Amino acid sequence: MKKYCLGIDIGGTSIKSGLFDRQGVLLEKWSIPTRIEENGKHIIGDIKDSTDRKLESLGLDPGQLSGAGVGVPGQVSRQGEVLFAENLGWYHVPLTEELTRQLGMPVRTENDANLAALGEMWKGSGSRCSNLLFVTLGTGIGCGIVADGRILTGAAGAAGEIGHIHIEDRMTEKCNCGKSGCLEQLASGTGLRRMGEWALASSNEPSLLREGEVSARTIFEAAAAGDSLAVRVAEQFGEYLGKALAICTCVLNPQAVLIGGGVSKAGEIVLDYIRKHYRKYAYPPCENTDFRLAALGGDAGIYGGARLMIEGGA
Amino acid sequence: MKKYCLGIDIGGTSIKSGLFDRQGVLLEKWSIPTRIEENGKHIIGDIKDSTDRKLESLGLDPGQLSGAGVGVPGQVSRQGEVLFAENLGWYHVPLTEELTRQLGMPVRTENDANLAALGEMWKGSGSRCSNLLFVTLGTGIGCGIVADGRILTGAAGAAGEIGHIHIEDRMTEKCNCGKSGCLEQLASGTGLRRMGEWALASSNEPSLLREGEVSARTIFEAAAAGDSLAVRVAEQFGEYLGKALAICTCVLNPQAVLIGGGVSKAGEIVLDYIRKHYRKYAYPPCENTDFRLAALGGDAGIYGGARLMIEGGA
Numbered sequence: 001m002k003k004y005c006l007g008i009d010i011g012g013t014s015i016k017s018g019l020f021d022r023q024g025v026l027l028e029k030w031s032i033p034t035r036i037e038e039n040g041k042h043i044i045g046d047i048k049d050s051t052d053r054k055l056e057s058l059g060l061d062p063g064q065l066s067g068a069g070v071g072v073p074g075q076v077s078r079q080g081e082v083l084f085a086e087n088l089g090w091y092h093v094p095l096t097e098e099l100t101r102q103l104g105m106p107v108r109t110e111n112d113a114n115l116a117a118l119g120e121m122w123k124g125s126g127s128r129c130s131n132l133l134f135v136t137l138g139t140g141i142g143c144g145i146v147a148d149g150r151i152l153t154g155a156a157g158a159a160g161e162i163g164h165i166h167i168e169d170r171m172t173e174k175c176n177c178g179k180s181g182c183l184e185q186l187a188s189g190t191g192l193r194r195m196g197e198w199a200l201a202s203s204n205e206p207s208l209l210r211e212g213e214v215s216a217r218t219i220f221e222a223a224a225a226g227d228s229l230a231v232r233v234a235e236q237f238g239e240y241l242g243k244a245l246a247i248c249t250c251v252l253n254p255q256a257v258l259i260g261g262g263v264s265k266a267g268e269i270v271l272d273y274i275r276k277h278y279r280k281y282a283y284p285p286c287e288n289t290d291f292r293l294a295a296l297g298g299d300a301g302i303y304g305g306a307r308l309m310i311e312g313g314a
Numbered sequence: 315m316k317k318y319c320l321g322i323d324i325g326g327t328s329i330k331s332g333l334f335d336r337q338g339v340l341l342e343k344w345s346i347p348t349r350i351e352e353n354g355k356h357i358i359g360d361i362k363d364s365t366d367r368k369l370e371s372l373g374l375d376p377g378q379l380s381g382a383g384v385g386v387p388g389q390v391s392r393q394g395e396v397l398f399a400e401n402l403g404w405y406h407v408p409l410t411e412e413l414t415r416q417l418g419m420p421v422r423t424e425n426d427a428n429l430a431a432l433g434e435m436w437k438g439s440g441s442r443c444s445n446l447l448f449v450t451l452g453t454g455i456g457c458g459i460v461a462d463g464r465i466l467t468g469a470a471g472a473a474g475e476i477g478h479i480h481i482e483d484r485m486t487e488k489c490n491c492g493k494s495g496c497l498e499q500l501a502s503g504t505g506l507r508r509m510g511e512w513a514l515a516s517s518n519e520p521s522l523l524r525e526g527e528v529s530a531r532t533i534f535e536a537a538a539a540g541d542s543l544a545v546r547v548a549e550q551f552g553e554y555l556g557k558a559l560a561i562c563t564c565v566l567n568p569q570a571v572l573i574g575g576g577v578s579k580a581g582e583i584v585l586d587y588i589r590k591h592y593r594k595y596a597y598p599p600c601e602n603t604d605f606r607l608a609a610l611g612g613d614a615g616i617y618g619g620a621r622l623m624i625e626g627g628a
Contacts, residue, residue: 130469
């Protein structure tokens with residue numbers, strides 16, 4: 001049984017890596033920029049080079065590692081092929097096969113939100129939960145599901161796409177996915193800003209939000225200060241997300257729902273607005289599902305990557 | 315490795331049992347009435363007696379069986395305790411423990427809809443799907459989820475309760491669960507009858523449904539005959555169920571959704587109405603999820619019970 005493993009999280013702007021021991025202690029962390037030009041053709045080579053350099057500087061040999069768990073912002077097949085990862089310009093990239101060869105160690109590839117959910121279960125605010133939902137509220141809405149301690153991927157790696165739950169019949173504007181009325185059009189960071197701007201445009205009511213930037217952060221700050229327009233926006237956010245999560249918990253029955261991503265930086269107030277509306281819609285045996293802020297921030301993915309290799313018995 | 319196993323499905327009116335070989339061939343099938351009086355205190359003893367009699371008549375000894383997989387219409391804990399099964403009058407019944415002792419063979423207990431899903435995956439219309447959703451449309455709406463070939467139970471056995479997805483804000487009448495606007499209030503057999511009666515009461519429009527009983531069967535028959543009032547009810551049914559299933563597939567990404575229960579006896583027309591509305595709301599990568607009628611009818615549960623014991627390596 002080998003002592004170390006790697007977690008690698010490929011994002012649209014940077015690639016984060018972490019060297020872990022089997023107990024999940026993060027020993028070293030480093031990152032490199034993501035070169036997305038030319039359909040991301042340099043990414044795999046860049047990962048190889050930076051890994052080789054780091055291992056050499058630490059006096060480690062790839063053979064001493066049990067392997068690397070890799071997260072990708074896209075849909076990943078069961079065979080470890082990236083079906084698509086739009087932000088990287090990748091379509092049908094056999095990442096597991098290619099990286100296994102280049103790194104000279106076993107590799108497993110997963111969707112990044114799924115990996116982050118696994119990381120939060122292992123070392124974050126989901127510890128001691130073998131059934132959880134990890135929701136990231138950022139530009140869009142991502143979600144990873146852990147059921148019975150394992151990532152739920154679905155038939156083609158598309159499970160957990162809760163950002164595309166249809167939640168608003170009255171919305172006509174198209175989502176990236178091609179449909180309209182999707183949860184992430186309204187309850188992501190982008191959605192909060194959109195709802196804030198609608199609220200400002202539809203009245204002359206005074207509001208702290210008229211004084212500067214409209215964002216998830218400023219909306220929750222103004223709501224905390226009692227700004228009634230901001231409170232209405234936050235309530236609407238809680239209504240959309242609470243209703244959607246009530247559906248998710250009656251399908252999945254997790255112990256806990258973890259909220260992460262940029263919007264969660266506003267803190268407990270975000271959970272308060274979600275919980276309030278969640279309870280109206282929740283199936284009673286799931287009413288007391290625990291809502292928690294995620295704990296690992298941007299490191300959740302590399303923790304999950306390491307966990308994936310350890311879990312795999314590597 | 316033992317040659318036979320049992321599947322037992324405890325329902326509100328009868329208890330069905332099946333003797334299977336390891337390949338899933340149903341060798342014998344029998345049933346007894348469910349005595350629900352006195353909070354169902356006779357049920358376990360009745361199962362023991364009928365099993366003993368049947369095995370004796372076949373010249374089999376309990377020791378020759380790998381065990382019994384048992385389905386219950388209620389919520390079952392991971393330890394095999396029935397937390398509640400209202401139709402049986404059961405609250406906190408340690409069924410696995412008790413039946414293991416009485417039958418003299420290993421027993422595993424599961425929610426009946428979960429077991430039926432497993433049965434359909436094994437020998438029904440879900441064969442070759444390791445990720446599927448099995449939905450029963452009857453008095454209520456039940457659902458079993460199979461993910462990666464295994465039953466998804468959730469943290470406390472409440473996963474798959476899709477009948478309690480909140481789908482209609484305008485509904486004020488209370489559901490059994492205590493909330494209102496639940497899917498099963500509108501898209502179950504009972505819900506179809508309710509919607510049919512509303513449609514009849516709200517107009518004087520002529521309709522075949524004015525001539526007799528209003529039921530799921532008569533509604534789909536009239537819709538097939540072009541009755542415009544019945545078509546509207548069927549469309550509304552498809553809208554509710556299609557929308558809810560679009561959410562379920564974007565959470566779970568199954569290969570197939572199987573539709574069973576009494577309503578499904580109306581045949582392919584039921585799937586047609588669901589599919590039409592499903593496609594409006596589905597996350598595009600899940601748009602082509604296969605909708606199929608379940609194949610095993612009332613035997614799905616006993617097949618699933620047998621499968622559970624074989625899967626468990628018994």
